Amino acid sequence: MHRSLSLAVIAGAIGGLIAASDACAWGDEGHRIVGRIALPLLTPEARRQVDALLAADTDTLTAPDFVARTTWADRWRDSDRNTTKLRYTATQQWHFVDIEITNPDLSDACAGRRPLPDGTPASQGPARDCVVDKVEQFAAELADKSLPQAERILALKFLLHFTGDLHQPLHAADNHDQGGNQVQVLYGGHRVASRLHAYWDTAVVQRIGRDETAAAEDLATTFAADRDAWQRGRPADWALESFAAAKATAYALPSATVPDEHGTPAYALDEAYEQRATATAREQLTKAGFRLATLLNAALR
Numbered sequence: 001m002h003r004s005l006s007l008a009v010i011a012g013a014i015g016g017l018i019a020a021s022d023a024c025a026w027g028d029e030g031h032r033i034v035g036r037i038a039l040p041l042l043t044p045e046a047r048r049q050v051d052a053l054l055a056a057d058t059d060t061l062t063a064p065d066f067v068a069r070t071t072w073a074d075r076w077r078d079s080d081r082n083t084t085k086l087r088y089t090a091t092q093q094w095h096f097v098d099i100e101i102t103n104p105d106l107s108d109a110c111a112g113r114r115p116l117p118d119g120t121p122a123s124q125g126p127a128r129d130c131v132v133d134k135v136e137q138f139a140a141e142l143a144d145k146s147l148p149q150a151e152r153i154l155a156l157k158f159l160l161h162f163t164g165d166l167h168q169p170l171h172a173a174d175n176h177d178q179g180g181n182q183v184q185v186l187y188g189g190h191r192v193a194s195r196l197h198a199y200w201d202t203a204v205v206q207r208i209g210r211d212e213t214a215a216a217e218d219l220a221t222t223f224a225a226d227r228d229a230w231q232r233g234r235p236a237d238w239a240l241e242s243f244a245a246a247k248a249t250a251y252a253l254p255s256a257t258v259p260d261e262h263g264t265p266a267y268a269l270d271e272a273y274e275q276r277a278t279a280t281a282r283e284q285l286t287k288a289g290f291r292l293a294t295l296l297n298a299a300l301r
């Protein structure tokens with residue numbers, strides 16, 4: 001455990017019992033920005049097949065369109081979170097890959113990177129798996145037209161979401177704090193601390209812009225020259241990038257905490273931290289959008 005984090009980790013542990021797996025990655029806005037960046041980059045053929053799959057889907061957890069479906073996997077996970085927890089338990093670990101800051105090992109974070117058991121659809125795969133493997137599995141299913149349409153619809157919806165999750169730095173890194181869920185921070189004049197993870201899910205995305213359509217257009221234009229380079233690689237490479245971003249920015253916290261209004265020790269994020277976080281989130285969301293388009297275009301030829 002990082003020494004300077006220990007106080008906040010201990011203090012956060014109580015709240016952490018409740019919020020233990022509250023790792024939802026980018027909030028809805030972040031996911032929709034990823035979708036809005038990817039959509040115009042689809043080939044006509046990929047777009048045709050995506051539209052056909054979405055049109056055949058009767059699920060009502062979200063609106064049926066491409067951008068809304070980027071948030072479906074969170075809705076699915078949370079749909080029985082307070083009742084039977086069947087969907088919750090089966091899928092919640094698929095949203096992240098907890099690569100440890102102190103001892104980074106992707107294989108460890110992915111339960112040994114075991115392939116799916118023979119004949120098991122990815123949507124029914126073991127609960128103990130990581131977002132890297134799930135992106136690979138669902139991309140392969142989407143490309144396989146011999147599979148039942150229902151499974152390919154699930155594959156599409158999981159892929160739309162998990163490609164985003166993979167790029168949230170705190171979904172690819174962990175400091176024995178559940179990806180920043182047990183670390184408290186203060187920012188933007190708030191007097192009550194909130195979780196570092198939540199800061200990266202939503203607060204930093206709001207700094208990018210409140211109009212998600214404009215934000216997506218701005219990001220796609222700003223980083224257009226980087227697109228070809230960013231579209232290379234595989235999900236495992238992208239996870240290691242997210243991990244590096246987490247180390248360099250998300251976990252680059254002040255050396256000491258201060259008490260919030262209730263006496264909870266929290267790291268006060270200064271403007272320099274927030275600016276670095278915003279710059280990182282802008283890049284990560286854009287990479288996710290570009291790469292989602294790459295995965296869909298490759299799968300749906």
Ligand SMILES: [Zn+2]
Nearest residue numbers: 024025095165
């Ligand atoms: Zn998620």
